[in-house]
Amino acid sequence: MxxxxxxxxxxxxxxxxxxxxxxxxxxxxxxxxxxxxxxxxxxxxxxxxxxxxxVYFNGEWSSRFDKSQTTDAPFYLANGTSVQVKMMQQKEEFQYYQGEDYSALRLPYGDQSFAMTLILPEGSGDANGLVNDLGNGLWEQLVEPVTVSEVNVYLPRFKxxxxxxxxxxxxxxxxxxxxxxxxxxxxxxxxxxxxxxxxxxxxIEVDERGTEAAAATSIGFEVTSMPMVHEFRVDRPFVFVISEKETGAILFTGKIENPV
CATH class of the missing domain: 3.30.497.10 (Antithrombin, subunit I, domain 2)
Structure with a gap:
């Protein structure tokens, strides 16, 4: 051992x-x-x-969210109801991908060796399907070079x-x-x-500063630019992945159905 x-x-x-x-x-x-x-x-x-x-991970966003921009906003649950969340927001250039039935955004930490990838189903799409797709080629697709775009990001605090x-x-x-x-x-x-x-x-806790995560078990990107400003509003169930850049190795992954 x-x-x-x-x-x-x-x-x-x-x-x-x-x-x-x-x-x-x-x-x-x-x-x-x-x-x-x-x-x-x-x-x-x-x-x-x-x-x-x-496993313990504590990462500060490369581009922090400004606390003064955090507001109360609705987060729509899978059952059709909604809850109020603390919605963080910022406008910055991020790696962004638009698929047929989902969109994805990568938020880097620190020197960008690690990142959180947010995967959001389109419209009323099912986040459970995205979880299954991660093991069926979706993650390999997302770690390929993607476009860097200016994005308005709205992300709830969650724990x-x-x-x-x-x-x-x-x-x-x-x-x-x-x-x-x-x-x-x-x-x-x-x-x-x-x-x-x-x-x-x-x-796992995510706020304006970054992410702190821990787990215990007993037993790159091409840089291009686009004039269009995208909106990435995480106001419904989503999937997140915390990974290492060079290998694409996943440290943590999860599905958030209700951030509060």
């Missing part, structure tokens, strides 16, 4: 469940700068091992805190044996063991 993953291996007394749980949760809290205070709820007598991974059980997702992509084959980990432990729980926690 240390050699291949630069991971810390710690021996804990699982008979002292309170102390062991506190030690693991303290590590997660420190690694995520307090954004995820805990991930282990309890330690069962059958538990012998926890694999815990964290996401979520917890997921990843076992169903892992099983759906073919990872089955790890959850029932007691001989599958013989190179790791002498005892018969299986994976009993895979839990993922995420925290």
């Amino acid at each position: 240390r050699i291949y993953y630069d991971a810390r291996v710690s021996g804990l007394d699982f008979d002292n469940t309170a102390q062991a749980k506190q030690a693991m949760n303290d590590w997660v809290k420190e690694a995520t700068r307090g954004k995820i205070p805990s991930i282990i709820d309890q330690i069962e007598p059958s538990h012998i091992l926890f694999l815990i991974n964290t 996401v805190e979520s917890t997921y059980n990843l076992i169903p997702a892992l099983r759906s992509v073919g990872m089955e044996r790890a959850f029932y084959d007691v001989k599958g980990f013989r190179n790791m432990a002498d005892d018969d063991i299986i994976i009993s729980d895979v839990r993922h926690k995420t925290f």
Whole structure:
């Protein structure tokens, strides 16, 4: 673990469940700068091992939103109702893409090594379809060079805190044996063991300054210009992706149905 993953291996007394749980949760809290205070709820007598991974991201927009320009505005939900949100806005040159049934905008962070890509369905389009399309070629299309245009951007502040059980997702992509084959980990432990729980926690907050994001799991562009000013108004469910520029690697992705 240390050699291949630069991971810390710690021996804990699982008979002292309170102390062991506190030690693991303290590590997660420190690694995520307090954004995820805990991930282990309890330690069962059958538990012998926890694999815990964290990701922390704190990025300031290359072009910040002016707080004085933030106003109350409606955000239209999928069920036809609306909620009031704090809508940030700015006019700047951004990488912008217009597809047949969606539009996309890339908001860079800092020195532009990282960016948030916002993907917005056209009209009353379904954001769920965009989530599925990300794994079916849409993301590869979006990381290709796109046009730089002047854009009026309207983006709500939002914060996401979520917890997921990843076992169903892992099983759906073919990872089955790890959850029932007691001989599958013989190179790791002498005892018969299986994976009993895979839990993922995420925290993401977006405001005028930028984005702070954390996750814990237990277990370029051609520059051209156009005279037209586009409007990118995020006032309905949308998809976001935080990625690294050179590789296109995705750090975080999500769908926002209600920002408040």
